[in-house]
Every structure is written in structure tokens, then in C-alpha cells.
Amino acid sequence: MDIKLKITDREGKRHEVDAPTDMALNLMEVMHMNEIAPEGTIGVCGGMAMCASCQCYISSNDIDLPEMQMEEEAMLSEAFYVKENSRLGCQIPITEDLDGLEVTLAPES
């Protein structure tokens, strides 16, 4: 099944995208696939929680995200423009529970 995601890009433009839940994708890969940001400015490290180029702010309060693991926490502690609701897209697997999730891609750094 596909879920719907609402993603605001770095220019403030909103995109509504469909994301398949059966392809083992993560949020960074969905943003990459949909060209939410130019190549080379998102998912630079390939999804190893090592660059924070997929940092996004989560706007939905009613959706439970997987708990942050140590690597993600450590990366976010060194990244810039970090807010309370920052997460790394590459560490959020696309599951049915995420249907309707709203996120904003953080600035490039």
C-alpha cells in the first residue's frame, strides 16, 4: 500500500507525494526519488546517518516515529539548524503508520 506524505522543500514549496511501504524505503530516499532537493544536496552519505543532509523538521504531532538510535542522536548533536523536532530522514523507514506525515526539509549546511 502507498501512503501520502506532505513535504515542504527548502524553498518553502509544498509537495504531496505517494510513498510505497513495501520497498524498504526511508524518508530520505522518498525525498530523493521525488527530487525534493537537488542531487548532491540530500542523502549525501547514502543513508548512514553521517551527514545530516536529510535533516527535516517533523510537523505532525499525532504520528509515532521510531525512536532515535544512538547514531542519529550523535549526528544531530553536531548538525546545524537543529530544532526540538529535528530527525534524519534516512533513519525513518516508510511504514503504514506514517500515512499523512508532514515534514519540512532543513536548510543545507
Next chain:
Amino acid sequence: MIKTDILIIGAGPTGLFTVFEAGLLKLKCHLIDGLPQPGGQLAELYPKKPIYDIPGYPEVSAAGLVDNLMDQIKPFQPGFTLGEKATDLKKLENGNFLVTTDEGTEHEAPIVAIAGGLGSFEPRKPVLENLDFYEKRGVHYMVKNPQEFEGQDIVIAGGGDSALDWSIVLADIASKVTLIHRRNEFRGALESVDRVKELKDMGKIDLITPAEITAIQGKEKVEALSIQKNDTKEEFNLPTDHFIPLFGLSPKLGPIADWGLEIEKNAIKVDNSLDYQTNIPGIYAIGDVNTYPGKLKLILCGFHEATMMCQSAYQRIHPDKKYVMKYTTVGGVTGFDGSKKQAPKAVVKSLD
């Protein structure tokens, strides 16, 4: 002036393997890389991570693959210019290319192979007002010569290995070292974290956590930093001579983008139907740095691209010769160092 047959920009896995394929064709290589060690991303970003999709290796660590490649190309005696970034490219009258680094080292070759991966690693800069102004006036993004901080007050910011390691090294050199990190936890090798704690207890490192640097002060150069504690929200000024933010490196295409090459989506367009040549004849782009329809950024694809590229380079260098491909199982490997590896001859012997 360094002269070679194929000048490779980028010493990641693709660049390193190019040396091997070129060596089989008796072409010499020299590599330039901005990082101080060969291996590119594999060595810099994830040396301990296992890789599972290198043909013939069910599992190999990134650092292990780099070691193996260095071993494999050793007979071909590649030259290295490490810790320097290729910044300028010029075509000479004799048809060769002249590539100059940020340190002014000059390289001349008839063929340039750009194996630059994601680009050159640039320091990630904190978001602070007038940061540019203070660069070379007390702000440093890397420590090149620790001795220059002798007898000086320094502040290091960051929570990873480089922040920890440089705090340890400079604790013995600088007159005062303060380490500031946004959180109480550091991410680094256990020995480094323990050592910093020891030095803190001995009074050789001041630790301020969890805290944020909010501004740089100083008329002509860095004189003090404004600091805010994240827990108590307390704000204060810390006088210092130097500020060294160490927040890791992020790759940027950099000066290569200005060499007149056709760029698409932050990558160099190449002819994938033939030889991975760019729009400038004699300049090739291989590995993660290039793009073409169906491109996959995989090490194994980089190896293939390097192999095809070397054949084309051979034809450019020797337009009059016809190359006949030989398998290494047949021809063996003859190094420029005089070494020769060859399959042992089969024994023909009757059994009676």
C-alpha cells in the same frame, strides 16, 4: 612539475583501481586527493563499515578494501599528491593538461581522469555572524601545524573524534584549551573520551557542556566568544586567541565545477556508450562523480568505468598502436618495479 600518463583526481576506490587497469596497459598514474590519506569516503567517513556488494567479497570493511586496493596497485608505483586539492586545469600547447593544486603543486599529463566521488571534503561551518571575516584571523577549520598554537588560548567546538583528538594534542601545546559541545555526550573512540576526561580532571582541558557558541567577538581578530549554556541558559564571554570549530566534513563538487565540463545534477556528464569521456577530449570522469542515463553510484560500477576509460586513454596516448587485451590469468601482472606475478605452469607428467 610532476609528469605522468594518467593524472587521477581523487584517490577513492575508483581512482585507486584505475592505477591497476592503467598499469596493465603500461601507463603510469599519479593521484591527487584533498584528504591526507588514500581511500576517499571509505577512509574518511566509514572505515569500519562492512561492504557487501564487492564482487567476490561476501563482506569486506571499507578500510580493508582500501588496503587491498593499495596492495593490488603497488607494483605499478603510483605517485600521490595528498592533502592538496586540485583547483586549476589548463590545456597546454603540447596538448597536455596542467593541473595545479591549492598548494601550488603542478602536474602535467595527456589524460586526466576525474574520480572525485562526491567532491572535495569541505569543513562544515557553524552558523555564526561574520564567520568569514574571522577566517585567517583566529578561526581555523583544521589543525595543520599544532605548534602554531604554542602558548595561545584556544577554544575547540564539536563532539566527534577530531574535536576530542585535537583537544588532547593541543592540551600539551596551547596555554589553555577549552572544549565546547552542545551535549554532555561525545561521540568518539572510547580511549579519546577517557583521555579527555583525565585531562579535564588534571585541569588541562576546560570542558563546557552542554553549550552553544552564539557569537564571535573581536575588532581585528578573534578576541572572545559568546557562549550560552544549554541547560541553565546562562550567557557569558570567554576570551580566546583562536576558535577551532570541528563539525566534520561535507563533500562539495568545488573547483572542478569551473573547468568547463558539462555538469548535470551536481555530477559530470560523460559518454557511457563508449569510454566515460567528458565533453573535453582527454578528460574522463569515473565513479560517483559522473552521470549518465541509468547511473548507479556503486563501487563496482566505478571499477568497470575505470577499466573502459583506461582502454580509451591508451588509444589517445598511442593512436598508432592496436591494443590486444590479455587476461591476467594468461599474461600475469608485470609491475613497473620489476615484479612479476604469473600463474604457475601446469605440471605435465606421466603417472607411471
